[in-house]
Amino acid sequence: MRGGGAARVIPLAAAGAAAAAGVLILVVAADAPSRARERATRAEARAAASLYELPGVTEADVLSLLDGRARIVAPEAGGSGPGAHAYRAGALEPDAWIAVEPQGGGSRWPWAASALALLGALCMAGWAAGRRRSPPPPRYPAAPALLCAALFALVAITAQHWSRGELEAISASRVGLGLRVAEIAGASGADPEAAARAAGLPWASGAALDEPDRIWTMPREVGEAIAAGPGLRSAPRYTVVAAGATYHGGTVALDRGPGVRAQTADDTVHLVFLGYEETTSPAVALIASALGSALIVSLVLFLLPLAARPRALSGTLAAWGFLTPAAALLLLFTFGPLLFSLWISLHDWRLVDPAHPFLGLANYRALLSDGAWWSAVRNTGVFTLHVPLAMAVALSLALLTRESRRAVRWARLALFLPSITSVVAIAVVWKWLLNDGYGLANRALGAMGLGPVAWLSSPDIALVSLMVIGVWMVVGYQMVVFQAGLAAIPRVWYDAARVDGAGPWQRFRHITLPGLRHTLFFVLVTSVIGSFQVFGLVYVMTEGGPLGATDVAVYHIYREAWEFLRFGNAAAMSWVLFGVVFAATWLHFRFLERRSAHA
Amino acid sequence: MTREPRAVVLKRVRKRFRDVTAVADVDLEVHPGELMVLVGPSGCGKSTLLRLIAGLDEPDAGEVWIGDRCVDEVAPGGRDVAMVFQSYALYPHMTVAENLGFGLRVRGAGPAATEARVNEVAGVLGLRGLLSRRPGQLSGGQQQRVALGRAMVRDPGVFLFDEPLSNLDAALRLETRDEIAALHRRLGTTMIFVTHDQVEALSLGQRVAVMDQGRVHQVGTPHEVYRRPANLFVAGFVGSPPMNRLRLVRDREGRLAGGPFVFPGGSPHREATLGVRPEDLTLAVVAPPDPDPNPEFTATALRVESLGSEQRIRLDGPGEAAWVARAPSALHVTAGDRVAVSVAWERTHLFGADGGRIGAAPRPVRGSRP
Numbered sequence: 027m028r029g030g031g032a033a034r035v036i037p038l039a040a041a042g043a044a045a046a047a048g049v050l051i052l053v054v055a056a057d058a059p060s061r062a063r064e065r066a067t068r069a070e071a072r073a074a075a076s077l078y079e080l081p082g083v084t085e086a087d088v089l090s091l092l093d094g095r096a097r098i099v100a101p102e103a104g105g106s107g108p109g110a111h112a113y114r115a116g117a118l119e120p121d122a123w124i125a126v127e128p129q130g131g132g133s134r135w136p137w138a139a140s141a142l143a144l145l146g147a148l149c150m151a152g153w154a155a156g157r158r159r160s161p162p163p164p165r166y167p168a169a170p171a172l173l174c175a176a177l178f179a180l181v182a183i184t185a186q187h188w189s190r191g192e193l194e195a196i197s198a199s200r201v202g203l204g205l206r207v208a209e210i211a212g213a214s215g216a217d218p219e220a221a222a223r224a225a226g227l228p229w230a231s232g233a234a235l236d237e238p239d240r241i242w243t244m245p246r247e248v249g250e251a252i253a254a255g256p257g258l259r260s261a262p263r264y265t266v267v268a269a270g271a272t273y274h275g276g277t278v279a280l281d282r283g284p285g286v287r288a289q290t291a292d293d294t295v296h297l298v299f300l301g302y303e304e305t306t307s308p309a310v311a312l313i314a315s316a317l318g319s320a321l322i323v324s325l326v327l328f329l330l331p332l333a334a335r336p337r338a339l340s341g342t343l344a345a346w347g348f349l350t351p352a353a354a355l356l357l358l359f360t361f362g363p364l365l366f367s368l369w370i371s372l373h374d375w376r377l378v379d380p381a382h383p384f385l386g387l388a389n390y391r392a393l394l395s396d397g398a399w400w401s402a403v404r405n406t407g408v409f410t411l412h413v414p415l416a417m418a419v420a421l422s423l424a425l426l427t428r429e430s431r432r433a434v435r436w437a438r439l440a441l442f443l444p445s446i447t448s449v450v451a452i453a454v455v456w457k458w459l460l461n462d463g464y465g466l467a468n469r470a471l472g473a474m475g476l477g478p479v480a481w482l483s484s485p486d487i488a489l490v491s492l493m494v495i496g497v498w499m500v501v502g503y504q505m506v507v508f509q510a511g512l513a514a515i516p517r518v519w520y521d522a523a524r525v526d527g528a529g530p531w532q533r534f535r536h537i538t539l540p541g542l543r544h545t546l547f548f549v550l551v552t553s554v555i556g557s558f559q560v561f562g563l564v565y566v567m568t569e570g571g572p573l574g575a576t577d578v579a580v581y582h583i584y585r586e587a588w589e590f591l592r593f594g595n596a597a598a599m600s601w602v603l604f605g606v607v608f609a610a611t612w613l614h615f616r617f618l619e620r621r622s623a624h625a
Numbered sequence: 626m627t628r629e630p631r632a633v634v635l636k637r638v639r640k641r642f643r644d645v646t647a648v649a650d651v652d653l654e655v656h657p658g659e660l661m662v663l664v665g666p667s668g669c670g671k672s673t674l675l676r677l678i679a680g681l682d683e684p685d686a687g688e689v690w691i692g693d694r695c696v697d698e699v700a701p702g703g704r705d706v707a708m709v710f711q712s713y714a715l716y717p718h719m720t721v722a723e724n725l726g727f728g729l730r731v732r733g734a735g736p737a738a739t740e741a742r743v744n745e746v747a748g749v750l751g752l753r754g755l756l757s758r759r760p761g762q763l764s765g766g767q768q769q770r771v772a773l774g775r776a777m778v779r780d781p782g783v784f785l786f787d788e789p790l791s792n793l794d795a796a797l798r799l800e801t802r803d804e805i806a807a808l809h810r811r812l813g814t815t816m817i818f819v820t821h822d823q824v825e826a827l828s829l830g831q832r833v834a835v836m837d838q839g840r841v842h843q844v845g846t847p848h849e850v851y852r853r854p855a856n857l858f859v860a861g862f863v864g865s866p867p868m869n870r871l872r873l874v875r876d877r878e879g880r881l882a883g884g885p886f887v888f889p890g891g892s893p894h895r896e897a898t899l900g901v902r903p904e905d906l907t908l909a910v911v912a913p914p915d916p917d918p919n920p921e922f923t924a925t926a927l928r929v930e931s932l933g934s935e936q937r938i939r940l941d942g943p944g945e946a947a948w949v950a951r952a953p954s955a956l957h958v959t960a961g962d963r964v965a966v967s968v969a970w971e972r973t974h975l976f977g978a979d980g981g982r983i984g985a986a987p988r989p990v991r992g993s994r995p
């Protein structure tokens with residue numbers, strides 16, 4: 027019957043899934059070196075062509091550059107395989123086609139990882155086959171999934187190790203190439219700039235050095251080697267003043283940004299030899315593919331035993347089917363970005379620089395001494411003081427409107443409106459109301475004979491103005507929550523207190539406040555969190571000004587990311603803010619738990 | 626006893642809630658030191674009346690006097706009353722000690738004086754060990770005691786109880802009822818006790834005020850209310866099972882008659898109602914050879930309910946409506962038996978067409994034998 031069919035299918039399917047997962051990892055691992063090798067071959071052809079174009083360089087020089095892997099043929103003969111056109115000085119048509127044979131050496135396929143993956147697939151098949159013969163459902167369904175994840179993590183690590191070795195070898199050969207080009211060019215009498223260009227190394231001098239996007243990535247040793255290279259002997263001595271970068275093989279510590287600067291002894295910057303193509307290691311892709319394959323395999327392992335019982339299988343499939351969209355959305359749009367920003371915060375991540383060297387906690391450490399950030403944090407703290415004020419107002423209003431008569435209900439509606447209106451619309455209107463010149467507020471003051479107030483343009487007042495608007499915005503919402511909280515306090519407590527002789531204030535103090543304490547706490551925490559995240563008001567009304575007086579944390583983060591394009595710093599700030607908000611929320615829940623244990 | 630008990634007097638007090646008249650022109654006088662029970666069916670206005678006395682509601686008309694002053698303008702806290710609520714209304718965020726002391730503290734008593742008084746009352750009520758607990762950590766009976774204690778602490782001139790026993794189980798209710806009676810004897814304070822349970826009312830009250838639909842129908846001692854109910858409502862409400870009734874109509878000879886009975890003498894009433902309490906009927910099983918010598922009527926037992934100490938027997942007569950009789954458990958009756966019934970006429974009631982009591986019914990001239 028069905029059971030028999032499933033018995034045959036299960037081991038096959040499990041082995042197949044495991045094998046597919048393994049292949050996925052291996053393909054990902056093999057992809058990076060193979061592309062790097064392609065790029066390297068093209069770069070070699072370009073370097074050979076540049077060398078060929080230099081006056082005084084002979085064809086033998088060019089051929090010696092690549093140890094005989096290059097051939098110089100007629101331009102028409104080119105086009106098949108990697109290579110580059112070469113021009114002699116002043117020519118419009120290419121003079122030659124330098125065809126390059128890809129570099130051999132190294133192992134082209136991660137054999138060890140493949141063997142591991144094969145072993146994994148066999149294990150899976152064996153396990154699944156064994157499972158079929160023991161009828162009871164698995165005690166620990168997570169165990170095979172964990173084993174599977176561990177195995178594929180091992181496959182991924184092996185593949186990553188292999189891939190890294192490949193990339194290192196390619197990079198080393200490229201460094202050697204640059205140095206040899208510079209050497210040959212120098213020996214043939216070319217000037218340093220021409221030699222550097224021929225070597226494919228960026229060249230800059232004077233003011234151009236200060237352009238950040240001219241700073242490329244290269245290891246310190248490479249920079250030093252180039253600076254001391256024979257082709258550059260005509261230039262003065264160079265010292266490396268700022269160095270460090272990520273290249274495929276490892277990290278060199280950074281002082282400021284990535285890059286190597288060569289500087290003359292008399293402090294005039296003459297040259298920058300920065301750069302060579304960076305290769306990215308496929309670690310992230312590998313981790314992702316390992317996780318993905320573990321997921322797939324464990325899903326198969328989880329579902330297959332159910333195949334023997336079609337009813338259970340379809341039920342489970344349906345349940346997962348219903349769960350999938352929500353789970354996928356959550357993963358994709360909540361946890362994904364969250365983890366990504368955490369990743370970014372640990373790196374030097376700028377939009378202008380394709381390299382994102384790992385910094386550890388340096389971004390966070392830098393925050394500690396970042397005055398602008400702390401000023402934004404302080405402004406956020408000051409702004410948050412509007413919350414208790416708003417709560418006092420809201421509570422008073424809620425008490426006043428306790429007996430809900432119709433007029434009062436209209437007032438309630440009016441006060442609640444700001445809570446459901448777009449922040450931008452509110453901000454625009456308020457900006458207009460508080461305009462220094464034509465704003466309604468100042469005109470009203472003028473009519474009363476009072477001088478105009480620089481609501482939004484004075485550093486002393488702007489934040490206070492925003493706080494007043496903040497109060498106005500949240501008071502309706504808070505009032506409605508308080509009204510609900512008040513309605514939940516039994517009248518009979520007030521009756522008892524009145525008979526006990528408590529006056530209005532004592533009833534408020536001893537009945538209303540204790541009865542509202544959960545509500546108060548809830549409103550306080552949610553409003554404080556909301557206040558920590560204030561952005562729209564500041565963005566529309568003051569843009570953090572004047573003089574940074576209203577620069578709040580989220581707005582600061584926004585500017586750091588989208589104006590200064592320093593995503594690493596911005597992400598670190600976001601996580602600090604997240605930590606604060608998280609702490610506040612955690613306290614909230616701790617308090618609620620403790621309180622409800624008493625109530 | 627620590628202070629002069631106060632009288633409570635209501636003068637034509639009225640209270641309406643939109644279209645409901647909760648209290649309709651009530652006159653009531655509670656003597657100083659008296660335990661007065663307000664009893665009536667649910668929704669008759671007992672709680673409202675109590676709240677008017679406490680000052681928690683304001684009357685639409687009439688005056689409330691406590692002691693020798695009209696308290697209409699006095700806030701609840703100034704009326705020298707204390708109230709125990711049905712739901713106890715303990716403050717949940719305060720400990721038992723704080724609950725007890727609240728009334729003293731808000732009146733400006735010092736911590737030491739408050740603590741002493743709280744301890745004293747807690748000792749009386751056996752709450753000493755519970756002082757640091759919160760109401761949520763107490764049983765229903767303990768909460769009830771705390772509510773009682775909170776009223777006692779302030780040593781008020783008048784105690785108001787709004788169904789304080791209705792959330793307790795039967796045994797605890799009996800016990801607490803006795804304790805309240807004992808407390809009343811000890812303190813000698815005026816107490817007004819609201820209940821919808823007429824047994825509770827009769828057993829607890831020195832006097833009982835029976836209410837219905839916002840009106841007080843009768844005020845009297847439990848004996849008076851039971852033995853001489855002022856009208857049909859009181860007669861029906863007080864006593865369990867309720868009083869048996871028979872509709873009487875004046876016949877051509879001017880005599881009241883109904884069912885098997887014809888009463889002697891001309892009557893000024895066109896219609897009347899005969900009321901007989903179940904315990905005023907005496908039953909005997911009719912054995913064919915030896916019929917009861919002088920029964921008022923005979924009837925068939927429809928149903929026999931044994932309560933252990935006595936039994937309740939539902940009869941198919943004398944008129945259209947079934948009557949219920951109480952009989953000692955020694956009597957052997959089963960459903961379907963014919964029984965001869967005799968009536969203690971001197972304890973019966975005759976109510977006029979307006980429901981008011983006329984007096985006891987005379988012995989009828991004709992019994993049931995058709």
Ligand SMILES: Nc1ncnc2c1ncn2[C@@H]1O[C@H](COP(=O)(O)OP(=O)(O)OP(=O)(O)O)[C@@H](O)[C@H]1O
Binds near residue numbers: 642665668670671672
């Ligand atoms: N605040 C109020 N608003 C409107 N109607 C009310 C209000 N309080 C009481 N009533 C009405 O007044 C009448 C008397 O109510 P009350 O609470 O005094 O009855 P009660 O005798 O205490 O009844 P129970 O034995 O059920 O407690 C009822 O019809 C009730 O619906």
Ligand SMILES: [Mg+2]
Binds near residue numbers: 671673
């Ligand atoms: Mg009531």
